[in-house]
Amino acid sequence: MALPYDPTTAYFICGVFYEILPLMVWLVLAGQRNRALALWCVGGLLMGAAMMLQSMSGKLPQWQTTVLSQAVLMASHLARIQALRLDLGRPWRLRWMLIGSLVFLGVFEVLRSRAEWGPLRVAFATTVSMLMFSHLAWLAWRIGRSQGSRNAFMIALGYGLLAAMTVIYILDTLLSWVAILLIHHRPSQAGMLVAVMLSSVLGHFGYVGLALDRSVRQRIREAAEHARDEVSRRLGEQIAVLDRRRSLGELSASLGHELSQPLTAILTNAQVVQRALRTDALSTEQRLQLVDEVILNTQRASATIERIRDFIRPRPSRVEPVVLQQVVRDVLALVADEAHGKQVSFQLNLPAMPIRVEGDPIQLAQIVLNVFRNAIDALVERPLRQVQVSMAQRGERALLTVEDSGPGFSPEILSHAGESFLSAKDSKSTGLGLGLTISRSIAGHHHGSLLLRNVMAESGGGAVVELDLPAIHSLADDAPTP
């Protein structure tokens, strides 16, 4: 027989393959090492060690090449199975694996006690290995199915082939019934060893591919999540703009009145000057004074328009230091006429020291506008129509409290206060609910909260809205007091 084939060398080469490839995998996947990868590589190394031990048959004490190598082989199977099972999220219990291994080794020892049971022993050990390979192939196939990964199928192919070749080897062993040594010269064994080599290559390359697949998928998922966040942020901004437009739309009558005041003054003053020039009445000084009035009222009108335009213009949210007192005053200017007309008086109790928060000035103004309008609406037909606005900084938090002398929030609103869109069925309070809900989500974006509650019934029972925001530590606090 001129087959250039030496079983011990073949075993040894297979062992070397199984030593090198796991190391390579470990190095290639340096960026994404985890427990499953470690188990897979350790499993590969143990397999290599077991193959090498078997290749030393006759040179080392017999217990090392048989029991020890079988133990190491079993450990390598279990490590790789566990690696794939971790990927599937269904790991085996360590206790059962230990018990299984001990039972296997016990049976193996019993079979080893009699020399004539040699082939049976080989068949038994190889059958167990075959079952393990099949299981590995099945796990890899399942991973391939669930993740749609071609690389997992490659692993399945490698170990499926190995299992098939092992079956042939077992049948061969049982049929011959003459072999005493584990290593001897048979074609089925050579086929199995080729399959071992193939499986080592397919298995490890497949595993690298699988890990890379997974990292790509992870990156895609992250990108999708990012995109989703982006969409929801955009949507949030759009909702905020729509809410501001709705608010101003509802204020339009009073804003129109507010705008018509300076326009009236402008028109009338201009017409007085026109008449004075025609009839030569009034002194130059008086005429100049009238023109000054025209200019002054034009500025007044344009300030009002600017405020409105700021409020309804869609724009990306920005983050900057905002003085809360200024926000309250700006919003008060917007609702002044509305409050005036409904005979609601605002009492401001603002600290002289500016309270700063980090956020979008328009969105914060939107919260305050919604809260103020809610208070004004609640005060219609109440004998006492007052809104108290107070502000305080407590350590790292800025607290804006708006309390009205109205009837307070209904128990329904208070009980639904935590929901995303409260009482949409209740047509009467839909607008209110929406405005406050949007305000709450804006407060949330600013790492703050909007709290609704009622004052005790005996002290009036009015509604209280508290806006809690993280404050910027003001420089004045740090400065030593003189």
Added chain:
Amino acid sequence: MLPPRRVRPIITVDDERRARRCAQGLVVLIDDDPEILAAFAAMLDIEGYACECYQSAQAYLAQLDVDQPRFPGPVCVLCDIRMPEIDGLALQRRLAELDGAPMLLMSGVSGAHEAASAFRAGAVDFLIKPIDAEVLLKAVAQALKISAQQQRSEASDICLKVSVESLTARERDVALQVCAGLTNPEIAERLGIALRTVKLYRQHVMEKLGAESVADLVRLVDRWRAWS
């Protein structure tokens, strides 16, 4: 000590201007916006009207309570509808009870609802801001004309009252009988006086009341009866 001498008041240019303004009329301006007040005041001033400005309806009502000599010419009120505390419509109702100066209401919002309630409350006109000078002055002139008519009819009422009071009891009886459509002999018979005396009383009545015909007399007596 010399007794206080009655000095004849000197009539200045200002007094003359004031007299002219009084003849043209007084416009009471009420708006919570001082800029608007100043602008309208300047416009009315240059057109020769007298002008008083109030920032709220209360301020005007408080001034009405104070017993001061009233403006001697026609008066109208130009008032914004939207004001705190007492708004234009409420003021209109109040004034109707007090002196009934004709009222012009104005608003920055052209709401049909507001216009309707303004007219229902008896406003002479409803003006939408910004108000063109022509529109404003026309409305003011119309309101003042109504005020002047009111004042004239008030004055003639007073005249009538005075002349009615100057009638003696008998003359009054005769006047009432004439208005009831009785002839002179019937009156003489009813009152038990001579026909000649009836004719004399009748002549006195006609002279004292300034009536030129029986129809005239009937009209005057009807008016007198209406408010007595």
